[in-house]
């Protein structure tokens with residue numbers, strides 16, 4: 001075979017491969033008119049190379065992110081450097097449907113894109129190539145893993161009975177909140193809540209009824225909190241709350257409203273009406289709060305005072 005024939009064959013093979021490869025290949029001229037549109041692009045867009053050749057990319061696909069993509073391609077022309085767009089940055093550039101059976105849950109194809117400057121024989125960048133990789137499988141796996149990890153993390157932080165923070169996670173948030181105070185001097189109040197005579201509830205109505213009472217109080221508590229406050233189940237029938245940027249007076253207003261809500265609520269268990277009250281201790285941050293442990297123990301002491309003074313009340317911790 002002559003050298004010419006060899007070269008012709010190679011060219012033929014290359015064209016065949018460009019047409020059938022499982023990667024999208026597009027060549028655009030300086031005005032973004034389409035010069036090459038391979039089989040992958042045809043299969044996924046439904047537009048044939050013959051129908052599209054010479055047409056402007058953005059006029060043919062008005063849904064493309066015109067401004068953003070133009071800016072990217074202009075810098076490729078200017079800097080003569082290739083540029084990459086990952087699916088994590090932008091899930092796709094060409095909105096193609098996803099037909100892969102394994103990743104059937106994605107309704108569009110995730111794409112990694114390479115923008116490649118193409119030089120003419122004189123070395124000028126006259127064209128640009130868009131290379132489209134279908135990375136749907138990788139993207140879906142990664143997204144599912146991320147979602148599963150987030151779910152696991154949430155589970156490891158949550159008390160299963162009440163869906164409040166569990167003690168360990170609450171304690172971590174509490175330490176962070178104390179650091180904010182130590183660094184920036186921000187206001188904050190620590191609140192300890194305990195159900196009164198809860199042992200009697202368990203003894204009289206049974207443990208499952210007691211659980212329902214705990215859930216009811218957690219529910220009322222959640223409804224009363226602001227976005228920045230956080231509550232945890234600190235012990236069996238004990239809840240710990242931090243009210244951020246809240247003074248002692250404001251906290252007492254909050255706890256008294258909460259206490260009255262609990263007092264007026266009821267739990268119905270097997271046709272029996274169960275009513276409980278709560279005792280509350282409040283400790284607001286001040287220059288006397290030496291560390292996070294003393295912030296917490298102050299609230300504990302105030303709670304003890306509420307119990308001693310007859311339960312169903314709020315006490316505020318005072319150093320002097």
Ligand SMILES: Nc1nc2c(ncn2[C@@H]2O[C@H](COP(=O)(O)OP(=O)(O)OP(=O)(O)O)[C@@H](O)[C@H]2O)c(=O)[nH]1
Pocket residue numbers: 194195196197198199200202206207208209210211214235236237307311
């Ligand atoms: N149903 C239920 N009971 C629990 C749970 N955790 C702890 N308890 C019970 O809560 C009760 C707490 O009782 P005590 O600490 O003696 O206090 P109390 O009866 O609430 O009395 P005061 O706190 O002094 O008002 C015990 O009987 C525990 O068994 C739980 O998850 N579910």
